[in-house]
Amino acid sequence: MATDRNEHLHKVLKTHEINKLENLDKFIAKKNQVKNALNEKFSEDKASNCMDSGSYAKHTAINTKFDIDCCIPFRKREKDSDKGYSSLSDMFEDVYKYLKNEYTEEDDDIEKDDVRKQKVSIGLKFNIDGEEFEMDVVPGRERPSNNDYGNNNTDLSLHIHPPNRSKKEVDDGKTRIKTNIKKHLDLLSGSSRVHERKVAKLLKVWKTERKNQNGGKLIKSFMMELYTKEAFDQADEIPNGLWGKVKMVMNHIVDNITENDLVDPANSSNIVSDSMSDTAKSDTKSGMKKTIKDTDEDSDKIKEYFPINEEYDDEDDDSNSKASSVSVLSTSKFG
8 A cells, every 4th residue: 555655754743753852851951051051151251141043943853863052142352341252263262161171070961072173063962861962052253343242133253163164165265154043043933934844854854864874974954944945935836745845845955956056044155055065965966866756656665765763653642742841942032
């Protein structure tokens, strides 16, 4: 009997729901602990309190590939009397040193070796009651001037850690990125973007499964979210059914990922697609083309490309409502 592709994708979403994670309340508590520690440590230099960011704050996270991000905005130091940082690299380094050398002394759930520099963030890996939890802290500095960060301007400059720069960034001598976390959070927010968030989550399931099966690097999650919004916004007609919507976005990615630049809506000069290698782009394109062809020809193939999370397959739909009160993240400008 043929598989109902739409029904299957609904089940994929249900079994990958983030609130099904048993220790989610403990992860949220740890996230808040880190944010509070950063707010206290950098109380004089920050432009605002830490704010939630990333896929969980955007409601596009899945439970098989999960972490929580936060961003701490700093003041821009322009004269000696200013608080904050004149150097982005100093800002990045100070946050890293604090988390590695001071914070780990106060928190038994993390070791110094589990604090690492990443491209624009500091990665933390906790062991909470035997379960691994990862968190990224993104230091950003207000722009363009001191005391500009507020209700009318939430632009930030991020430091790019040199060893993690892409070839294009190295060739261009790029050492910083302009971004706006608030604008990124708003991309797929609201009741009018429900279908886009569902598709973004399903694409993350696809990506996770492809990497598990084949390894290598594929499209970045943020790019999938941007492409999803772009595909929906440009479509003359939105298909019915989840598979039709997923296929529409995949076809949009296939048509664009190796041919056209993908621009950061928070910064027109930041070409997000430049952060991906040509190999990752071509592998993503060929993988999505094959997924569409195979699934259209044989509906059962959808189970291979979009697997159900068996760990939560038989749970009652309402069994995880307990998480709702503790897992709600504030996505306001100032955390």
